Amino acid sequence: MAAIEVQGLRKVYGDVAAVDGIDLTIDEGEVVALLGPNGAGKTTTVEILEGYRAPDGGTVSVLGHDPQTGGRAFRERIGIVLQEAGFEDSFTPRELLRLHAGYYPHPRPVDEVIALTGLEEKADARVRALSGGQRRRLDLALGIIGDPDLLFLDEPTTGFDPSARRRAWELVERLRDLGATILLTTHYLDEAEHLADRVVVIDHGRVVAQGTPDELASAAGGATIISFRLPAGLTALDLPDLGLERRTAGSVIEVRTETPTADVATLAAWALERGLELEALTLARPSLEDVYLDLVGEQAQVEMVPS
Numbered sequence: 423m424a425a426i427e428v429q430g431l432r433k434v435y436g437d438v439a440a441v442d443g444i445d446l447t448i449d450e451g452e453v454v455a456l457l458g459p460n461g462a463g464k465t466t467t468v469e470i471l472e473g474y475r476a477p478d479g480g481t482v483s484v485l486g487h488d489p490q491t492g493g494r495a496f497r498e499r500i501g502i503v504l505q506e507a508g509f510e511d512s513f514t515p516r517e518l519l520r521l522h523a524g525y526y527p528h529p530r531p532v533d534e535v536i537a538l539t540g541l542e543e544k545a546d547a548r549v550r551a552l553s554g555g556q557r558r559r560l561d562l563a564l565g566i567i568g569d570p571d572l573l574f575l576d577e578p579t580t581g582f583d584p585s586a587r588r589r590a591w592e593l594v595e596r597l598r599d600l601g602a603t604i605l606l607t608t609h610y611l612d613e614a615e616h617l618a619d620r621v622v623v624i625d626h627g628r629v630v631a632q633g634t635p636d637e638l639a640s641a642a643g644g645a646t647i648i649s650f651r652l653p654a655g656l657t658a659l660d661l662p663d664l665g666l667e668r669r670t671a672g673s674v675i676e677v678r679t680e681t682p683t684a685d686v687a688t689l690a691a692w693a694l695e696r697g698l699e700l701e702a703l704t705l706a707r708p709s710l711e712d713v714y715l716d717l718v719g720e721q722a723q724v725e726m727v728p729s
């Protein structure tokens with residue numbers, strides 16, 4: 423059975439269609455990542471699914487309920503980790519978890535949640551003494567204390583250090599193994615690639631692509647990415663003609679090509695002729711990030727240009 427079933431979802435603010443006809447089905451036990459540039463409509467969509475905003479059109483069923491009218495029976499089965507939850511900072515994580523456990527019929531044991539989220543050392547410290555990353559872990563802990571069937575994670579690892587991030591990923595994987603359905607939004611493509619069974623890309627309030635990370639990457643058309651660091655003192659203009667398309671990120675050059683063998687030979691001959699060593703030279707198939715930037719990159723860049 424589908425955990426989430428959405429058809430023709432619309433939400434309009436004045437002249438802006440924040441959500442402009444989204445269809446989305448998420449099966450029980452699936453981990454789905456919602457991706458999209460700032461303002462794409464992710465938060466609006468997720469908040470409608472959570473019951474915090476009313477749609478202007480379309481049908482929504484979450485765990486068999488209409489989120490607007492599902493009431494307590496619905497709330498008890500979902501867990502929500504918002505981007506910025508405020509909590510009473512004179513409490514300790516253990517106290518807050520006990521308090522929240524009381525709202526649910528079958529909560530997880532508080533100690534188990536503390537261990538799952540790696541908060542053992544700070545379980546009895548005042549919340550105000552926690553670092554930003556530790557507070558995010560507390561957000562996660564509060565999101566899973568009710569042992570939800572469906573968990574909404576809004577940018578769950580923003581502000582985490584790399585090891586906290588790994589632990590959060592392991593936690594999501596464990597929850598998935600325990601059968602939870604998870605809908606997460608993230609701006610980290612590697613996070614989506616790592617965690618999600620399926621990725622849904624939203625732009626301008628519509629679904630512009632969806633599939634497993636592998637499916638999306640192969641939709642890029644079998645191209646290969648040649649990547650290397652531009653030798654010191656040279657510019658991209660000094661390079662030979664290569665590939666179909668070139669992207670520069672700092673001193674790293676990425677060339678998309680459908681003839682990698684010939685292009686690598688051209689590049690190697692060019693470098694050898696000049697006695698250059700090409701640092702960080704790699705060949706790879708397009709990552710989810712490449713595909714994502716192809717789908718929404720241009721609009722995202724336009725949005726960043728001040729008018």
Ligand SMILES: Nc1ncnc2c1ncn2[C@@H]1O[C@H](COP(=O)(O)OP(=O)(O)OP(=O)(O)O)[C@@H](O)[C@H]1O
Pocket residue numbers: 435438439440458459460461462463464465466467
């Ligand atoms: N309460 C509101 N009133 C008016 N406009 C809104 C409101 N909430 C969102 N919007 C607009 O709707 C559009 C979608 O916003 P939304 O927050 O859903 O995007 P998002 O994909 O979550 O972005 P981000 O990645 O920045 O969190 C944006 O143009 C935003 O300005």
